[in-house]
Amino acid sequence: MSKAFPQVLDEELFEGRKMKQAEAATEWSCNATCINTLKRFRFKSSDIYGYLLGRSSDIDDIPIAFAVAASAAYPVGFAPLELDVEAREFRDLYGTGTQKPENPAKLYLTDGGVYDNLGSESMLKSPVPLLMLDASGASQPLWDNSHMSKLELANRTLAVGLDQVVYLRRRLLFEVKQHQQLILGRGLGKIIEYWRERGTRGMNMEQLLQVEQLCAALRTDMDGFHDVEIEYLMWLGAVKIDYALRLLLPGNEQLQQSKMPELPDYDAGFATAVLERGGKMSIFKPLHHDLHLN
Known part of the structure; x- marks a missing residue:
């Protein structure tokens, strides 16, 4: 179901649109929970960010459907979704530095509510x-x-x-x-x-x-x-x-x-x-x- 979920969302709702196409006058942030760090991981139209991981603007290939599916991957019903980050450059909050050598090649993302159900x-x-x-x-x-x-x-x-x-x-x-x-x-x-x-x-x-x-x-x-x-x-x-x-x-x-x-x-x-x-x-x-x- 975890593999089918983003595919169905993409076909039925988002029609192949990528995260950068989610830009709007009101800032939109889609939150998931990162199993690797046990902290919040969020998607925006400008970048992705995770605690201990940093910020990356290498998001051209990430569909809106994937972000939504990761945010809604309720435990038990869905296995964590995998996000390949091996080739993505992550920088710290101040825009300096590159991807930390200890960053994993894959992130495992589950429902954002596991960490913060209010998105606050x-x-x-x-x-x-x-x-x-x-x-x-x-x-x-x-x-x-x-x-x-x-x-x-x-x-x-x-x-x-x-x-x-x-x-x-x-x-x-x-x-x-x-x-x-x-x-x-x-x-x-x-x-x-x-x-x-x-x-x-x-x-x-x-x-x-x-x-x-x-x-x-x-x-x-x-x-x-x-x-x-x-x-x-x-x-x-x-x-x-x-x-x-x-x-x-x-x-x-x-x-x-x-x-x-x-x-x-x-x-x-x-x-x-x-x-x-x-x-x-x-x-x-x-x-x-x-x-x-x-």
């Missing part, structure tokens, strides 16, 4: 105010394990460490950038109260909370996402960013008067059924593609 490492020392949208799903207590497979039990063991990465990162960000950040995680409670104060119309608040809980529980597996799942996840992200900007920029009249993101146009019962089934993990078969709106 590069921002810790930045003086720029930070707005972070935390989409990490928290593992829930398990009381009935009668139907747990050995794979699911192993995944829960792994989840303990991954959850701790998120919790400790949140605490670190708060302490380091206490007055410069706004972290938006799970919980629409404050957002709903904010809307109520402004006379929100036509929104079922209980339904909104249920939708958010269902979206937070969506599985991570090889099953394709339903359009309902995609649109509701995008809506939740838009809602939280909209809320954050209104709080951070209270004097922006155009922003304060603008409309809030509208719910996706689906029948509520149908959308709930899709999202509920989307929370069930399936490694080898789709669970919800038989759901259609008549």
Whole structure:
């Protein structure tokens, strides 16, 4: 699967584009975890960088699909992806020196969340105010394990460490950038109260909370996402960013008067059924593609 993953991404989404073609007005950084150094390894449109390795601008041959696949190579499901660096020149942060003789010929890269699930490492020392949208799903207590497979039990063991990465990162960000950040995680409670104060119309608040809980529980597996799942996840992200900007920029009249993101146009019962089934993990078969709106 690790070999097929970047190939599928390249064919279906990125159409052969390389990292240097990912240049945009907003800087884009794609994070992985380097098994060799046990630290973060990141891709940008200008270069690649790893702790103890240095920075290299020799990236002409690296596809965007490879960077995305390495960043999303969830342990157990995917083996680490291999990046050949033998012929790449690495320099230190100050642009001096060449590749260290101890640098390996190959790097093994796995999911960026193993080291930093919030992608916050590069921002810790930045003086720029930070707005972070935390989409990490928290593992829930398990009381009935009668139907747990050995794979699911192993995944829960792994989840303990991954959850701790998120919790400790949140605490670190708060302490380091206490007055410069706004972290938006799970919980629409404050957002709903904010809307109520402004006379929100036509929104079922209980339904909104249920939708958010269902979206937070969506599985991570090889099953394709339903359009309902995609649109509701995008809506939740838009809602939280909209809320954050209104709080951070209270004097922006155009922003304060603008409309809030509208719910996706689906029948509520149908959308709930899709999202509920989307929370069930399936490694080898789709669970919800038989759901259609008549």
